[in-house]
Amino acid sequence: MDVLLRAIAAAPDAAAPAAPTMRTLAAVTTDLVQESCRRHGLHGLEAIALGRALTAGCLLTTLTKSANERLRVDARSFTDLRGSGGSDGEPGGFLIDAHGDGTVRGCLRRGFGDTPLRATLERASGRLPLSPFLGRRGALTVTRDFDLSAGTDSRYQGTVELVAGEVDLDLEHYLNTSEQVPSLLRCEVLLDGHGGVVRAAGILCQTLPGGDHEALAPLRERLAGEALATLLLLPREPAELLRFALGGAVFEPVAETPLAFRCNCGPSVARDIVAMLGADDVEALAGEREVTEVRCSYCGERYLLTAAELRELAAELRLHRS
Incomplete structure (x- = not known):
């Protein structure tokens, strides 16, 4: 079952038990990513792109801990290849709509074609770059509706330029610059030999107000490169993901939320x-x-x-x- 775990933790390198300085979250999203990719007919890098985006949406819609919270991510990007006459390359990006009750839906703005699928199958278990297909140029807009049941306007919207063309890295950049919360975000999707989704998960760590942003440095190093992809070669629970990210440091679970794909169309x-x-x-x-x-x-x-x-x-x- 897909689930998101919220927890608080002290700095991983603290010499003695200390007050919590970090907000930590881990999500296993395999089922919902598989369901969404099945509906869209996605495999290979397309499945990885949508899966990372869906996972990030589940992690980001946790600010108020309210089931009425809604988060929308609108990424508009262009590939590095210029069109005729020097125009922007082919447009791309993704849309994500996530809710505080643990439901999420999303789509890619365009597909990548068959060639990326063949290339993907050669390295289906590692960290695969998306930037050549999503594009490094463009903008990312995040809209938060903190309480859909409130009678007052409780919306916050922020926009940043893309910096990496990678779903989690660009959303991490948004959290650090627009919302100004020192954050680390990593999301990963593993494929089988046919390009189908085997496992999907993600980790979000943020310093609490007054905390030292340098506390994220050892986590950033631990989750660099293919670390999360390698960890997911075996089935993992959210608590195991947090133990790895925190280097075995103690954390205190706060709440769990079931996660699921859901669309409100009809x-x-x-x-x-x-x-x-x-x-x-x-x-x-x-x-x-x-x-x-x-x-x-x-x-x-x-x-x-x-x-x-x-x-x-x-x-x-x-x-x-x-």
Whole structure:
């Protein structure tokens, strides 16, 4: 079962027990990443990119410990290859929508094609770079809705430039610069010989207010390179991930949250999306085909609207407009 563990810990190199100075989190996300990749038909580097992003979303939506918290990540990037006339390369990036109740959904802005899959299978167990395919140039926007049930505006939004073209490193950069919380974020996805997801997990460590940001240095060194990927060669529980990151130092568990893939799309949402076209365009669409398909970008689910349903929708829109 996918689960996120929250804990607090003292500095790993403390000579004696001390007051907690770090907020530490670890998440095992294998099932939800497998489900999301299955729905999108993703393998290889595409699965790694989406899996790291989904895992990061689960870790980041923990600031208030409220089930009503919502976090959205919008990464827009361009590959290093320039287009004709010196224009930006092919656009890419990803979208993540995560909630404090442990549910998450997401999608890539574009696929990588078949070539990265073949290259991926040669080193399916190590830390594989995403920057050549996601792109190093672009921007990352994170929006936090701290309490969706609150009557007041409780939204915070921050945007940073991409610095690495790697999902976790760019989100770590966001935490350090926009939210100004010294942070370490590492997410990893392991594949089998066919490019399918075998395991997925991630670790987030942050210094508490008044803590020394240098306390993250030994963790950063311990999780460098392929360390997390190597650790995940065997099934791991979140507590094992934290023990590794902290070098065996004692930590105090605070709470566990079950994690799962979930999308809130449905027939009514699909109908609302088509309604945004306006009455005239909806009616024109009804005249072009007997059935119109609406596909959810987050989960791949398809919804069908008949020509009769579209004409009924157009009539409703005109009625409301008048």
